[in-house]
Amino acid sequence: MELGLVGLGKMGGNMRERIRRAGHTVLGYDRNADLADVHSLEELVGKLSGPRVVWVMVPAGEPTQSTIDQLAELLEPGDVVVDGGNSRWTDDEKHAEQLAAKGIGFVDCGVSGGVWGLENGYALMYGGAPEHVATVQPVFDALKPEGDFGSVHAGKVGAGHFAKMVHNGIEYAMMQAYAEGWELLEKVDSVTDVREVFRSWQEGTVIRSWLLDLAVNALDDDEHLAGLRGYAQDSGEGRWTVEAAIDHAVPLPAITASLFARFASRQEDSPQMKMIAALRNQFGGHAVEKKP
Numbered sequence: 001m002e003l004g005l006v007g008l009g010k011m012g013g014n015m016r017e018r019i020r021r022a023g024h025t026v027l028g029y030d031r032n033a034d035l036a037d038v039h040s041l042e043e044l045v046g047k048l049s050g051p052r053v054v055w056v057m058v059p060a061g062e063p064t065q066s067t068i069d070q071l072a073e074l075l076e077p078g079d080v081v082v083d084g085g086n087s088r089w090t091d092d093e094k095h096a097e098q099l100a101a102k103g104i105g106f107v108d109c110g111v112s113g114g115v116w117g118l119e120n121g122y123a124l125m126y127g128g129a130p131e132h133v134a135t136v137q138p139v140f141d142a143l144k145p146e147g148d149f150g151s152v153h154a155g156k157v158g159a160g161h162f163a164k165m166v167h168n169g170i171e172y173a174m175m176q177a178y179a180e181g182w183e184l185l186e187k188v189d190s191v192t193d194v195r196e197v198f199r200s201w202q203e204g205t206v207i208r209s210w211l212l213d214l215a216v217n218a219l220d221d222d223e224h225l226a227g228l229r230g231y232a233q234d235s236g237e238g239r240w241t242v243e244a245a246i247d248h249a250v251p252l253p254a255i256t257a258s259l260f261a262r263f264a265s266r267q268e269d270s271p272q273m274k275m276i277a278a279l280r281n282q283f284g285g286h287a288v289e290k291k292p
């Protein structure tokens with residue numbers, strides 16, 4: 001089949017390649033003309049035959065919204081838009097309604113796999129009406145990993161991004177657990193080769209996983225991670241997971257703590273620990289450390 005793909009960055013560029021390898025025709029558009037097959041969204045839509053499928057793979061928020069605004073004007077009834085970016089799931093219903101007003105279908109799709117997806121396949125979680133999903137199915141089949149699993153029609157519009165959001169919340173907590181265990185192992189003198197402990201865990205243990213494999217890769221590059229600063233950003237999915245948990249009164253202590261650990265990583269000094277030190281000093285005369 002033919003697919004229009006908007007956004008040819010780290011994810012979109014590799015996805016174009018994987019879909020082409022499966023024998024489909026992909027026309028890619030990107031603001032960076034060096035990456036693009038066509039020079040505008042108008043040209044992209046004009047060159048596709050109907051029913052057109054356009055996969056949007058641009059950053060969440062304004063870039064996705066403005067792309068959908070333009071596609072709503074350019075596409076025709078029966079066409080389908082897929083949002084494969086990391087959009088907040090609450091945006092999906094708005095996008096579906098905006099496009100449905102023009103007779104255009106909408107499917108939201110959470111995509112996992114990062115830079116490894118080209119070779120390993122991308123795990124896909126999608127939401128939308130069965131007839132819209134069916135139109136896109138050959139592309140899902142091309143992108144997904146080989147084997148029985150790795151893709152799911154999770155439910156209605158929004159369900160794909162909701163499932164991906166929860167996946168990312170789990171990702172935060174798993175990474176945090178490996179990181180905490182690693183720090184503790186590094187701290188004690190009796191363990192002389194932490195990297196080999198991690199490597200040994202890759203087989204046979206209860207905690208083997210792809211994230212563990214990647215941790216071993218990272219330790220092979222830099223055994224004590226000495227070249228890195230202990231600073232971690234977040235792109236929003238962890239926050240949205242915690243917000244959804246609050247909306248539904250679902251306790252998420254591990255995921256919430258792992259999100260907050262990232263916030264703490266961005267502080268040079270901890271304002272709240274200054275207050276704790278000050279209070280211990282006030283009530284108990286406990287020593288405080290003064291700034292030089």
Ligand SMILES: O=C(O)[C@H](O)[C@@H](O)[C@H](O)[C@H](O)COP(=O)(O)O
Nearest residue numbers: 112113114168233234235236237
């Ligand atoms: O499944 C995946 O491939 C990852 O979850 C990916 O989609 C993730 O969004 C970013 O790599 C970083 O996310 P954070 O910036 O929130 O850590």
